[in-house]
Each structure stands twice: as structure tokens, then as C-alpha cells.
Amino acid sequence: MNINPFIEAEKQAGHSIKRVCELLKVSRAAFYCRRTGVPGARALRDAELSGRISEVHQASRGTYGAPRVHAALKREGTVCGRRRVARLIRAAGLTGRHCRRKHRTTVCDPAAPSRPDLVDRDFQPDPAAADTRWCGDITYIPTHEGWLYLATVIDIASRRVVGWATADHLRTGLVADALRAACHRRRPPASVIFHSDRGCQYTSREFAELADSFGIRLSVGRTGQCWDNALAESFFATLKRELPCDSPWPSKAAAHAAIFEWVESWYNLKRLHSSLGYRTPADYEAAATAA
Numbered sequence: 465m466n467i468n469p470f471i472e473a474e475k476q477a478g479h480s481i482k483r484v485c486e487l488l489k490v491s492r493a494a495f496y497c498r499r500t501g502v503p504g505a506r507a508l509r510d511a512e513l514s515g516r517i518s519e520v521h522q523a524s525r526g527t528y529g530a531p532r533v534h535a536a537l538k539r540e541g542t543v544c545g546r547r548r549v550a551r552l553i554r555a556a557g558l559t560g561r562h563c564r565r566k567h568r569t570t571v572c573d574p575a576a577p578s579r580p581d582l583v584d585r586d587f588q589p590d591p592a593a594a595d596t597r598w599c600g601d602i603t604y605i606p607t608h609e610g611w612l613y614l615a616t617v618i619d620i621a622s623r624r625v626v627g628w629a630t631a632d633h634l635r636t637g638l639v640a641d642a643l644r645a646a647c648h649r650r651r652p653p654a655s656v657i658f659h660s661d662r663g664c665q666y667t668s669r670e671f672a673e674l675a676d677s678f679g680i681r682l683s684v685g686r687t688g689q690c691w692d693n694a695l696a697e698s699f700f701a702t703l704k705r706e707l708p709c710d711s712p713w714p715s716k717a718a719a720h721a722a723i724f725e726w727v728e729s730w731y732n733l734k735r736l737h738s739s740l741g742y743r744t745p746a747d748y749e750a751a752a753t754a755a
Contacts, residue, residue, distance in 0.1 A: 513544060514552045521558050525730070527706040529559065535742035579667070582683035583620070583659045587695040589740055591752030593621040595652040599659040600627075600642060600666075601696035602634065603703070605719045606712040612719045615639045615665075617646035617658070618699055622752070623737050624745035625699070625727050626650050630720050639665045640674050647678045654679030661685055661693050702731075 485492050520536045521528055528536065530550035537544060553559075583597060597620040605612040615638045617627035627646025631638040643658065658680050660666040666684065675682050685692025707726050713719035736742045743751070 510548075510552060513542070513548070514556055516542065517549060517552055518556060518558070521553070524735075525706065525708075526558075529553070531738065532736050532742070535736050535738075539736070539742065579682055579684045581659075581685055581692060582657045582681065583685075583692075585692060585694065587620055589623060589748065590621045591748065591755065594749060594752065595619060595626075595650050595656055596621065597657045597659065598626065598646065598652075599693060599696045600639065601661060601693060601700065602639065602663065602665065603700040605630075605707075605723070607716050607719050608712050608714055609716050612713075612716045613638055614703075614723060615642040616696065616699065617642050618695060619650075619745075620659075620695060622745045622749045623695075623699075623740060624732050624749065628723070628727060630716075630723065632716060634665065636665045636668045636670045640671055643671075643674060643678070643680070647680075652678075652680075655681070657681045657683050659683040659685070659693065660696070661690075662687050 481495065482492060485495055516537065517533055520533050524532065524536070530546060530553050533553065534544070534546045534549040537549065583599070587599075598617050599620055600615060600617045602613055602615045605614060610632060613631055613634055615629050615631075616625055618624070619626050626649055627642045627644070629638055629641035629645060631641070639660075646652075656679075658675060660683070662684050665671060666682070672682060690697050703723075703726070707722060713722065732744070733746045734744055736744060737748075740748045
């Protein structure tokens with residue numbers, strides 16, 4: 465809105481600039497900044513903050529929305545409000561990643577032996593409980609060569625992915641490889657619990673024998689209750705949201721390499737987790753060890 469004609473008219477009528485600004489609901493500071501063409505302190509700060517927001521968003525691989533961008537800025541000592549960050553993100557046209565439609569990977573075995581639920585939906589992080597409770601599940605990654613399936617083992621205490629494996633099939637060997645990787649990496653105590661859904665891979669005799677050889681107690685949720693394995697489900701939602709899967713990967717080898725880089729270089733070491741107070745799993749475990 466060009467307010468100069470109004471100003472001139474009010475001046476000729478003997479009215480002050482203060483009165484004109486009051487009538488137009490414009491601050492005098494804003495009027496003088498607009499007239500001189502010099503941006504105000506807040507506009508300068510917004511421009512500086514917008515640049516830093518873009519850098520944080522780019523460093524997150526385009527995955528962070530306003531909450532995590534605000535948390536990242538706070539971690540580095542930048543003082544700003546969350547709503548201000550959200551406003552500047554919208555103004556810059558930046559967005560986080562969103563969830564996609566699911567593909568079924570869980571098939572229950574009605575003849576499988578009954579096992580208890582030793583977790584009971586308690587997925588709260590605990591700095592003093594590393595490698596006492598794990599959970600896992602299976603998801604899929606589309607490629608031009610067909611589906612690539614991913615099995616994971618996650619430490620409930622720190623959200624860290626302690627073991628994972630990929631394959632072009634859904635046989636028990638896939639989840640067995642993920643559990644072996646976790647045990648070889650972490651060397652857990654014999655009392656560790658591994659929690660999963662009732663998929664036939666996790667309730668098979670082969671998987672039970674492998675768990676028993678490592679001294680692992682198996683736990684399963686109820687049939688059709690995704691919340692009984694909510695942490696594993698949440699991890700896959702994050703992976704599908706943040707790993708570029710808008711189109712199929714050119715090959716299964718390329719998808720495997722991308723998963724490796726995302727899990728080992730980003731998710732475990734650098735990604736901020738809201739459930740951990742916007743810390744990374746590596747930072748959370750290091751703080752627990754120091755304490």
C-alpha cells in the first residue's frame with residue numbers, strides 16, 4: 465500500500481505523521497523505514513535467520529520441518545521462537561517429508577507357539593537400560609529390480625539401530641541376519657528382550673533357536689495391534705519419509721547403499737529425535753555412559 469498520498473494530504477490539512485500512522489494502523493518506525501528504503505532490525509534478523517534455516521534444512525536432507533529445525537537452531541545457540549521459525553520456513557517454501565502408503569509385510573502363522581508380550585507398549589527411552597530391550601520389524605523399499613526388504617533391530621532405550629539386514633525375500637533368514645548383526649555389534653547381556661509382531665518370520669522355530677543361542681528372550685505383540693510394536697513402526701515411517709523414495713531405486717544394490725548411509729551416517733549419529741529431547745542416539749548413549 466502506498467501511503468505517501470495520504471501523508472501529503474494530512475500534512476496539507478495540518479495533521480501530524482503520528483496521527484496518520486494511527487489512522488492507517490502503521491507504526492511510525494515502519495513508515496520511516498519504508499520511506500527511506502532501509503530495512504528494520506527485525507527484517508534484517510529474519511533474513512539472517514532464514515539463511516540459517518535453509519542451511520539446517522539442507523543439512524537434514526530436506527527432511528526437517530519446523531520443530532526439528534527449531535531444535536537444531538537451539539542446539540547451536542541460536543535464540544528464536546518456534547512460531548517464528550515456522551513462519552520463515554513457510555515464507556521460504558520449505559517443507560519436511562511426509563509418510564507414504566504402506567505395503568503389507570506381516571503374515572501371521574496361526575500354528576506358531578504362543579509367546580508373551582514382555583514390553584507392554586512401554587517404549588520410553590531410558591539412559592540406564594541400554595541393550596536390555598530391543599524391537600524390530602520388516603519393511604520394503606521399491607527398486608526397478610523388484611522389492612528390497614529391510615529388517616531392523618532397534619535399542620528401545622536409545623532409539624539406535626543396532627542391527628539391520630536387507631534381502632530380496634521375506635524368509636526367516638532376513639530377520640535372523642538382522643538379529644545376528646545386532647548381537648555381534650553390541651554383545652548384549654543374556655537377559656536382553658527382543659520384541660516384534662506376530663509375523664511368521666519372528667514366530668518360526670528357526671528364529672527361536674537363533675535367539676536361544678544368544679540367550680535372547682522373545683516377546684511379541686497382539687495380532688492386528690500395530691501400537692504393540694509402535695517404535696519399530698515409527699522408525700519405518702521416518703525412513704520412508706526421509707529416505708528419497710519418490711521413485712524406485714535403480715537397483716537393489718543402490719537401495720542397500722542408500723540405507724547403509726542413512727542409518728549409519730545420519731539416523732544413528734546426526735538425526736535429532738524428539739523422544740530423546742532432540743538429541744541423537746549416539747549423543748544420548750554417550751551422555752548415559754558419562755553419567
